[in-house]
Amino acid sequence: xxxxxxxxxxxxxxxxxxxxxxxxxxxxxxxxxxxxxxxxxxxxxxxxxxxxxxxxxxxxxxxxxxxxxxxxxxxxxxxxxxxxxxxxxxxxxxxxxxxxxxxxxxxxxx
Amino acid sequence: xxxxxxxxxxxxxxxxxxxxxxxxxxxxxxxxxxxxxxxxxxxxxxxxxxxxxxxxxxxxxxxxxxxxxxxxxxxxxxxxxxxxxxxxxxxxxxxxxxxxxxxxxxxxxxxxxxxxxxxxxxxxxxxxxxxxxxxxxxxxxxxxxxxxxxxxxxxxxxxxxxxxxxxxxxxxxxxxxxxxxxxxxxxxxxxxxxxxxxxxxxxxxxxxxxxxxxxxxxxxxxxxxxxxxxxxxxxx
Numbered sequence: 418x419x420x421x422x423x424x425x426x427x428x429x430x431x432x433x434x435x436x437x438x439x440x441x442x443x444x445x446x447x448x449x450x451x452x453x454x455x456x457x458x459x460x461x462x463x464x465x466x467x468x469x470x471x472x473x474x475x476x477x478x479x480x481x482x483x484x485x486x487x488x489x490x491x492x493x494x495x496x497x498x499x500x501x502x503x504x505x506x507x508x509x510x511x512x513x514x515x516x517x518x519x520x521x522x523x524x525x526x527x
Numbered sequence: 528x529x530x531x532x533x534x535x536x537x538x539x540x541x542x543x544x545x546x547x548x549x550x551x552x553x554x555x556x557x558x559x560x561x562x563x564x565x566x567x568x569x570x571x572x573x574x575x576x577x578x579x580x581x582x583x584x585x586x587x588x589x590x591x592x593x594x595x596x597x598x599x600x601x602x603x604x605x606x607x608x609x610x611x612x613x614x615x616x617x618x619x620x621x622x623x624x625x626x627x628x629x630x631x632x633x634x635x636x637x638x639x640x641x642x643x644x645x646x647x648x649x650x651x652x653x654x655x656x657x658x659x660x661x662x663x664x665x666x667x668x669x670x671x672x673x674x675x676x677x678x679x680x681x682x683x684x685x686x687x688x689x690x691x692x693x694x695x696x697x698x699x700x701x702x703x704x705x706x707x708x709x710x711x712x713x714x715x716x717x718x719x720x721x722x723x724x725x726x727x728x729x730x731x732x733x734x735x736x737x738x739x740x741x742x743x744x745x746x747x748x749x750x751x752x753x754x755x756x757x758x759x760x761x762x763x
Binding site: 420421425426427428429430431432433434436437438440441442443444445446448449450451453456458459460461462463464465466467468469470471472473474475476477478479480481482490491494495498499500501502503505506507508509511512515516519520523 | 609628
């Protein structure tokens with residue numbers, strides 16, 4: 418294994434830090450308290466439900482831990498988590514139920 | 528009626544952000560382990576987590592650096608993974624945009640998946656909160672996860688590869704996000720947006736630089752907004 422050169426590593430750490438900070442600051446810092454039009458606000462209300470499901474869907478169907486092949490334990494755990502969360506509206510219950518399902522299924526399927 | 532103080536909002540934020548401890552700790556441990564395996568020392572691994580404070584982007588950058596790719600490629604790819612932060616920034620601005628600049632600058636540093644998801648869902652449920660109460664809540668959501676992100680990175684770097692794979696730590700992230708998002712599917716518009724996001728993210732998975740997620744997210748936002756517009760009776 419080749420080690421990462423120290424200077425290169427620090428360039429990436431600070432470059433990525435500055436770039437990520439810029440992305441986080443860009444609207445919050447520059448728009449501030451100016452009013453946004455209603456249609457923009459209507460879109461922004463759906464940001465969370467538009468980003469997070471797409472962010473985790475590939476990791477659920479094709480987990481890196483199983484080299485990308487679908488895994489019954491992880492699929493089952495994801496299903497139980499989503500169903501519990503939707504029905505009970507209780508985040509902690511959904512997490513605990515999902516984790517319990519994951520470990521039970523991992524144990525069964527070995 | 529209960530009085531709403533900034534202090535009580537901070538504590539409320541802390542409590543509602545607490546489930547994410549279950550994500551942050553395994554994810555941070557995992558990053559520390561992977562960083563050590565890539566040849567970083569504890570200080571370098573910690574610096575990564577403090578300066579960048581974005582798990583998925585850190586993993587991307589580290590992976591590409593370990594593959595001996597140029598720094599510019601590692602930077603651009605990891606920043607693409609973080610483009611969603613700009614959407615978070617836009618989405619949280621109507622709530623936190625009234626704060627003084629230094630507070631907005633501070634909030635921007637703390638704007639990560641977990642603090643964003645917890646806060647924006649709470650603000651939508653309680654739109655009448657003052658900007659200062661919202662800011663207190665937001666900082667509350669960060670108060671546990673951010674220090675624990677640093678601490679678990681250090682712990683992972685120190686423990687190295689002695690953490691067994693059987694713990695399936697990789698799956699802490701999907702489970703916790705599902706648990707947060709499922710209760711937030713309150714209307715048909717939310718469900719339509721989430722469904723669009725999943726289908727398109729999977730369809731465009733093979734696109735480079737995480738572009739698939741951006742396409743999926745932007746389309747899903749438009750779908751959610753359009754469904755809401757059609758379902759809402761015309762106001763005068």
